[in-house]
Amino acid sequence: MEILVAILLTVATAATPLLIAAIGELVVERSGVLNLGVEGMIIMGAVSGFIAGYVTGSPWLGLLAAIVVGALFSLLFGFMVLTLATNQVATGLSLTLLGLGLSGMIGAKFVGVPGPKLSNLYIPGLTDLPVVGRLVFGQDPVVYLSIALTFGVGWFLFRTRTGLTLRAIGDSHGSAHALGISVVGYRYLAVMFGGACSGLAGGYLSLVYTPQWTENMSAGRGWIALALVVFASWRPWRVLGGAYIFGAVWIGQLHAQAFGIPVPGQVLAAAPYAATILVLVLISRNKRLTMMNTPASLGQPFVPDR
Amino acid sequence: MRLELVKRPQRSMLFSALSPFIAFVLTAAAGAIMFALLGYNPVKALGTYISPLTEVWQLHELAIKAAPLILIAVGLSVCYRANIWNIGAEGQFIIGGVVGSIVPVLYPTYESWLLLPLMMVMGMIGGAAYASIPALLKVRFNTNEILTSLMLVYIAENVLDWLVRGPWRDPNGYNFPQTAQFNDYAILPAIASSSGRAHIGFIFALVAAVLMWFLMKRMLKGFEVRVMGASPRAGRFAGFSHGKMVFFAFMVSGALTGLAGISEVSGTINQLQPVISPGYGFTAIIVAFLGRLNPLGIVAAGLVLALTYLGGEAVQTALGLSDKVARVFQGMLLFFVLGCDTLIHYRIRLIGAKAEPAAAQPAARLEEAH
Numbered sequence: 196m197e198i199l200v201a202i203l204l205t206v207a208t209a210a211t212p213l214l215i216a217a218i219g220e221l222v223v224e225r226s227g228v229l230n231l232g233v234e235g236m237i238i239m240g241a242v243s244g245f246i247a248g249y250v251t252g253s254p255w256l257g258l259l260a261a262i263v264v265g266a267l268f269s270l271l272f273g274f275m276v277l278t279l280a281t282n283q284v285a286t287g288l289s290l291t292l293l294g295l296g297l298s299g300m301i302g303a304k305f306v307g308v309p310g311p312k313l314s315n316l317y318i319p320g321l322t323d324l325p326v327v328g329r330l331v332f333g334q335d336p337v338v339y340l341s342i343a344l345t346f347g348v349g350w351f352l353f354r355t356r357t358g359l360t361l362r363a364i365g366d367s368h369g370s371a372h373a374l375g376i377s378v379v380g381y382r383y384l385a386v387m388f389g390g391a392c393s394g395l396a397g398g399y400l401s402l403v404y405t406p407q408w409t410e411n412m413s414a415g416r417g418w419i420a421l422a423l424v425v426f427a428s429w430r431p432w433r434v435l436g437g438a439y440i441f442g443a444v445w446i447g448q449l450h451a452q453a454f455g456i457p458v459p460g461q462v463l464a465a466a467p468y469a470a471t472i473l474v475l476v477l478i479s480r481n482k483r484l485t486m487m488n489t490p491a492s493l494g495q496p497f498v499p500d501r
Numbered sequence: 502m503r504l505e506l507v508k509r510p511q512r513s514m515l516f517s518a519l520s521p522f523i524a525f526v527l528t529a530a531a532g533a534i535m536f537a538l539l540g541y542n543p544v545k546a547l548g549t550y551i552s553p554l555t556e557v558w559q560l561h562e563l564a565i566k567a568a569p570l571i572l573i574a575v576g577l578s579v580c581y582r583a584n585i586w587n588i589g590a591e592g593q594f595i596i597g598g599v600v601g602s603i604v605p606v607l608y609p610t611y612e613s614w615l616l617l618p619l620m621m622v623m624g625m626i627g628g629a630a631y632a633s634i635p636a637l638l639k640v641r642f643n644t645n646e647i648l649t650s651l652m653l654v655y656i657a658e659n660v661l662d663w664l665v666r667g668p669w670r671d672p673n674g675y676n677f678p679q680t681a682q683f684n685d686y687a688i689l690p691a692i693a694s695s696s697g698r699a700h701i702g703f704i705f706a707l708v709a710a711v712l713m714w715f716l717m718k719r720m721l722k723g724f725e726v727r728v729m730g731a732s733p734r735a736g737r738f739a740g741f742s743h744g745k746m747v748f749f750a751f752m753v754s755g756a757l758t759g760l761a762g763i764s765e766v767s768g769t770i771n772q773l774q775p776v777i778s779p780g781y782g783f784t785a786i787i788v789a790f791l792g793r794l795n796p797l798g799i800v801a802a803g804l805v806l807a808l809t810y811l812g813g814e815a816v817q818t819a820l821g822l823s824d825k826v827a828r829v830f831q832g833m834l835l836f837f838v839l840g841c842d843t844l845i846h847y848r849i850r851l852i853g854a855k856a857e858p859a860a861a862q863p864a865a866r867l868e869e870a871h
Contacts, residue, residue, distance in 0.1 A: 278504050278506075279849075280847065281840060286836075292784075292828065292835065293832025293835075294832075295828060296832050297829050297832070299825030299828065415652075422645075422648045459663050459667060465656045465659040469656060472653070475645060476644050479642055479643045
């Protein structure tokens with residue numbers, strides 16, 4: 196029982212960075228912009244969050260720095276695709292490549308240094324309850340924040356007028372522009388929100404999940420987050436479910452390796468990526484359904500004509 | 502103050518030719534600023550960065566690094582022209598290297614002049630077969646090829662890791678995770694062994710670039726690729742099949758990438774190791790765009806990006822900076838190339854804060870009227 200609770204606790208920590216990054220990207224894609232730079236923004240968040248946490252000694256300031264850097268880094272992408280109308284796929288890729296390089300350079304002096312760690316929630320009485328106590332009341336604060344974020348984004352997109360406008364822009368930027376809505380303005384904000392989320396996801400990796408900095412520590416999570424958005428057919432609640440399934444796969448393979456299951460470790464290490472492909476195949480099979488769910492302007496450059 | 506894009510009536514030939522050079526200059530400028538911020542003399546640091554160009558043996562190293570970049574990017578240019586996004590070249594490179602190494606690893610005593618051609622062909626088949634997975638998934642199941650081809654990179658890395666630590670590990674290798682050294686018949690010959698170690702993989706790259714240029718410019722297939730990329734609808738009316746194009750693009754680029762992989766293993770490393778590529782598959786994406794998706798432009802771009810690797814190493818040894826400097830330069834270069842490409846289709850107008858109200862008013866009134 197103790198082991199099961201411990202495993203379930205780690206599933207939440209593995210799912211949380213995926214969830215936060217995917218929720219951010221969901222908002223970006225709902226506005227009609229495809230940002231393939233998630234991996235790069237996560238790793239920039241991870242390195243800046245770690246350094247800020249290490250220097251100040253406060254994991255909270257570290258997370259704050261991760262959010263700010265993630266948002267600023269995404270502005271680079273925003274300026275390119277929104278103001279200069281560059282190809283979104285290529286620009287997103289270059290953001291990832293730049294992020295992986297820049298983070299390695301900035302973080303070179305911090306590899307292997309132990310950093311501060313965000314401690315888990317402890318409510319006397321409640322957290323001490325058997326089994327459910329630690330699962331429900333004993334996670335780290337960001338886990339709760341990520342679930343609140345999912346709530347908030349779901350409410351914003353489907354229950355507010357601004358959310359409706361954002362979705363309209365994603366489905367038809369031409370019509371939105373004709374109505375006098377600032378397509379580029381909305382998209383800048385959406386891109387920055389996505390950057391802030393990816394940054395937070397990165398900060399979570401280097402301050403909570405494994406409180407240290409290692410190069411390439413995002414390990415493809417940005418790409419899995421992108422796949423999660425497709426898997427969830429651009430709906431926040433399904434992102435939550437998908438993130439926890441992937442968190443379970445991620446943790447499952449780690450524990451399987453530790454338990455000495457007679458399968459090469461590399462097969463297990465490849466499992467989350469193979470699972471991503473499998474899930475994408477299952478979800479994309481129905482072409483009509485996919486087309487119905489995908490924001491219609493996704494990935495198309497927009498230049499307001501005057 | 503803000504920027505505004507004004508569409509040009511037709512693409513600007515001037516900026517079409519100039520944009521890679523502008524991007525290059527901007528990257529150098531940004532690099533100088535970066536070095537200055539890090540507390541180094543920017544002129545001296547940049548000088549160190551391009552210092553590899555001054556020595557003959559370093560030029561050989563340049564060719565060694567440029568060969569895989571050019572081969573991969575030439576293949577990727579076909580994909581990107583057809584608007585098909587293969588970004589998993591890194592995985593196809595690894596699998597090409599693995600499949601091409603089957604014979605020299607499993608039959609280390611097989612010595613024949615046939616061995617090298619056999620390895621090259623098997624490498625190409627391996628790369629093409631691995632690339633056909635995302636193609637098949639896209640055509641059959643409508644799956645996003647960007648994500649699947651990228652996921653396959655992580656899987657390929659694990660395949661190679663398993664092989665060199667498991668069944669293919671050199672029994673006499675003191676437990677190091679690597680295969681036995683290939684025999685002489687399995688190693689690509691050097692171009693001019695007296696002055697450096699560049700091997701004929703570089704010749705493969707040049708030949709591939711010329712052949713691909715011919716295919717794209719002078720043959721129907723090249724026309725088909727361009728039409729399908731520019732307008733799939735128009736392509737359908739012309740009787741071109743999108744599904745076949747996806748397979749064609751993925752398999753051509755997979756085969757060339759596989760050839761790059763086995764050339765690198767055979768000519769440069771001479772054995773399999775857990776890591777056989779310093780990110781060539783991803784850097785080649787930058788090469789493809791810097792070369793304007795033109796095979797001949799890609800040769801030049803490949804040499805430039807090869808220099809970023811060597812320059813990164815030079816800065817690392819001379820100034821003690823992280824070798825990730827190379828990746829930063831590569832990322833900046835791609836950013837600037839993409840940004841400069843905007844100038845081909847648009848004129849950029851800077852609208853000052855003072856001029857804005859006057860310019861904005863008629864537009865606003867127009868909107869009201871509508």
